[in-house]
Amino acid sequence: MARQNKSRYAILGVLSLGPMSGYDVRKTIERSLANFWSESYGQIYPILRQLVQEGLATCALEHQEGRPDRRVYEITDAGREELRRWLLDPAEHDVGRVEILLKLFLAWQTPVENGLEKARDHRELHLRLLERYAEIERWLHEHQSTHPGLPYWLATLSYGRHVSRALVEWCDETIRTLEGMRSGRSEAEVES
Amino acid sequence: MARQNKSRYAILGVLSLGPMSGYDVRKTIERSLANFWSESYGQIYPILRQLVQEGLATCALEHQEGRPDRRVYEITDAGREELRRWLLDPAEHDVGRVEILLKLFLAWQTPVENGLEKARDHRELHLRLLERYAEIERWLHEHQSTHPGLPYWLATLSYGRHVSRALVEWCDETIRTLEGMRSGRSEAEVES
DNA sequence: TAGATATATATCAGGGAGATATATGATGGC
């Protein structure tokens, strides 16, 4: 059985924020969903055409001076209904792939310093993310203070902050553990 | 440019734990990496053949009574070297897709109760995960107490615990926020 | 004036997941 196409709903969701072109859909996702979602053009353009075919969106060609023509897509009532149905469905949890954990799981085959490097890099990454979340939050309070979506948007930001704070702590813990092992020697070093 | 094939390294990594069949590779991943990695047969079988072709693994046919023949794959020295090289490379961070956040981001278009349900479900999910992590930790201490990989394996478990604990807190926070909004009415309810 | 960046649409190769097909033995419930 074909598993369901989530890009469809992500794109429909973005169209629910206002009429826009495929290019705008991409930009919107990069600007507002980038911390937990992404879509590529390879999905966006074919799906937009499909949505029109299914009556979930309409398409209007807009001529522009100097720039390529825009195909402006607009969600229909049927599209809003389809989106709402999906929003009410329980969210599926996707474990995904965490490359740093795969590398760490196998890292006993390498010098301890390798694991330490991974943990330090990861710590930096989440500190940067925390800064980004803070910036976005400031921007939201300044520019979207009256939008009914604000509490939900802040909640998605808070998710990221909770995760990143927890992972900075995890990195600290892991660095302490590995530093405690550095005095001895790893398997890899004993071999060589 | 073709992005690199991570399944290759995951499978090579599993083979570094001991010789095994494609079926065993799958089982091993499900038993020990399932919390942060997955591989499907659609990847495993073709990649194993490819690894043999590249000299990173060898294959021996094992006849069995009553059961299908086993193709037992074993990592070579070249394979270990290739794996080690990858383990030393910095880990890439993949944002991935978090469906619950996409739904929550758009949830202002639905009744508040919908967001609450999502948050409550998510809370349950992470409480279950925390129990699973505790079980695995007990098992590791009992059965792998002397393996040089133990500190690393415990670190990957700790990662999961940190994330899940943080997300249970996030759910509590989100539930409090949404419950505070329930007294009023959502956009969707005002419309109808 | 050359190069980067933005606007705009479109497609392809490859990575990857999940389902399914095929065969057989063991296990367990009714």
Place this chain on the structure above:
DNA sequence: GCCATCATATATCTCCCTGATATATATCTA
């Protein structure tokens, strides 16, 4: 005793999805 289910074992297919690339043109910048 029979049926269902699960474990062993290999293999393949469809669909989803990403990242790269192609193609134009306008503006901005060094």
